Amino acid sequence: MEITVNNTSYTIDAEPEMPLLWVLRDELGITGPKYGCGIAQCGACTVHVNGYAVRSCQLAIGDLGNSQVTTIEGLGTTQSLHSVQQAWIENQVAQCGYCQSGQIMQAASLLSTNPDPTDDQIDAAMSGNLCRCGTYPRIRAAVKAAAKKLQEV
């Protein structure tokens, strides 16, 4: 089976029902997406599939087809940060940081479809991503800062 992750193509030998998350983490060594719950309750595993935020713990690789998968590693790097990542660093959002890959991927997906979200729209888009440290006030601030940044570009 062929899958494309961060613009790189990989050949995978795995059961079609294996969740994308475990293909990424254990088969490909791409560990930015995190395991938190395995039942789409926490969003730590969020990646983009064809640009949209998806819980990779719920997506069987057999259902991927020709889709393009982007993980946090493909969103931006320390040398070339995505605006959302930049806003996250400027707002010093992360504490333990474990959920933040998923939070950032969710926020990037929101802003790509809705560049100027209202507070309610931010709440609606981001409420599936759980943070146990309670970084939420800064997540809210960073999403707004990133929206502003993206509009200025």
Next chain:
Amino acid sequence: MMGRLRTLTRRTFLIGSAAVAGGVVFGTYLAKRPVKNPLLTDLQQGEAAITPYVKIDSSGVTLITPRADKGQGAYSLQAQLIAEELDIDPASANLSPGLPGPAYYNGTVMEESVPFPAYNQGAMAETVRRFMHVPAKLLAMQITGGSSTVPDSFVKLRMAGAIARETLKEAAAQQSGIARDQLSTENGFVVLPDGTRLPYTELATPAAGIEPVTDVELRSKSDWKSLGKPMQRIDMPAKCTGTEQYGIDLQIEGMVHAAVRANPGLGAAVESYDATAAESMRGVQKVLPIENGVAVVADNTWRAWRAVDAIDIQWAAGPYPASTDEIFAKIEKVINNEAHRDHRQRDEGDVESALEDGDIFEAQYKVPYLAHAPMEPMNAIVKVTDDQCEIWTGTQIPLFVRDHAAALTGLDKENVFVYVQPIGGSFGHKLEDTHVLQAVEIAMALKGTAVKLVWSREEDMTHDYLRPGAVAIGRGKVADSKVDTFDLSVAQSALLPDWFGRLMKINIPGPDATITTGSWDQPFDIPNYRVTGYRAPTMVPISSWRSVGASGNGFFHDSLLDELIHKAGADPLAERIRLCLDDTSRKVLEKAGEISDWNGPSISENRGRGVAFCLSFGVPTAVVTEVTNTDSGIKIDKVYVVVDVGDVLDPVNLEAQVFGGVIFGMAHAMNCETTFENHAAQQNNYHAFEGMRLYQVPEFEVVALSNAGKIRGIGEPGVPPAAPSLGNAIFAATGRRIRELPFNKQIDFV
């Protein structure tokens, strides 16, 4: 002196009594003996390890940050403390937790158990606190917890930086023939009077050959360059780019993946199992019994989990009552039962006489058992050979992990190596090491192969060592619109004897402070004031959960106080201020009133606000919460928090820890509990243990005052006043007093 201390410690709490006694008996000599610098053991050519915290070679400076980072920013802050005196940019240094060692003992964490409230900083209280560092050193307690990283490191790490700096200068002085006091340092260089810059990296070898300069003075606060100002956390870029490597992300050459299923009846054995189906599943390499469970080794985590699900296991019943109702019945049985009284640390005035007759208020409160449920589930990588055992894991107790693995493998402690990893949340969960020992067991059966064990979320939440459930009975009386009598009884299982027994194999008799921590030690002066702890039997395994005893006691004490204030017809904030006997705490309450405009125009209809206060880990913390009673439930609008930690080292991270702590406290108060049926925890994933979601998060305003004389840590103090502040606000908005957590059993949230 010895005699006096012995009298004094007779009534101290468990760690106090045994360990202080131990310290006095043989500790003076041992405790004064310097602890060996562990970095000297395997120093390579050209490397210098001037203190246990600073290692320099030709490639750069490595700062050792022995307190674990579980999200509280400990790595960054430890590096900043060293760097402030060493004169380097900490972002340019390598940070390493180092190998665990006795040199990294934590003395401050033990101070919490002294029988003096934090606001008492008199000579005797301070003497006893100082003595708590002795057992910590003797027992090699390298522990991260108790909001102690900042107070324990504040002097120690700056000292390490200063000693390293002066030693490097001394090496430069010997090399250049210019006296040390003529030299200065700047960003990794010793600077000679003529402007010549000698890099630290080149001075490492000569510095290693001279006696460290230990006669150093710390810079005064006004000379700080980074400390005290907003800082950027060093781990932030990695955490925002998916490149921070947690224990769960680590890959070791040739590693296999393991899953376990342990008895959900915690501590009970496996009666029998049938793994026929699992053994033939794809990728499965081995199925083996472990203590109280069964393990699968496979080539992938998901395959290992699927296989472990396919094993049919017969369990022995857990060694405690089967259901939550039966467990709480045991707790309720001991409360106000003098045969089960554990301690009474506060007894002022005459509560008995005051409550003999008249209009007596009485109410019962309850808090549930709670899982820690950090986002990163428990995991460990272990490799065992005939000669050594290597462990890669995120842990708050690296030396205990080492010792336990040594006992299990039969290896010498010196041949067990624990490589501490960054932690994706803990809240106290990683003060336990059952998962590590399971991984050691599996690795012993696969000698020479690294085994990575990852608990599924379900395994994690049903095999936790929980925050103990507790029950309280509050009684009181008011007179002349004032609170006159306050009598609180709290019952729960004893936490510290369990933990010390489990992890250190130490059996210490005596009272357990945690039963009333956060209620007996509050800075109030009430004419008749009594707090009593009752000890319930040991039932389900329990452990420290962010803010420990104060997590429940903060709710009990402040809820009762609020009820009595309302009964007296007094203003909730004004009466707390009037009753407060500690200046630092009073100013915190006053500031909370000021920023929340407490005395301004009254809050509109259908809204309410509540104030709560708790002094925990030495930090007075006041929380004012504003809520709206909407048609579909309570909406938390805004939260004001005031703390006093003494000197603030990083205001940006402090604010994050404060609102994070308050959210943690409120989230669990809203909708979390761990209940038992058939001896098993019922909440096995986040759908049943939800916490707070972004749409429920209020606005925050956080203020840190610096009136306190001592510097404090802020990881935990935000938690205890959060729940009562929300409960008091709900009462103000709805007239309903909810005395049992979680609140959502009785009211909805939007």
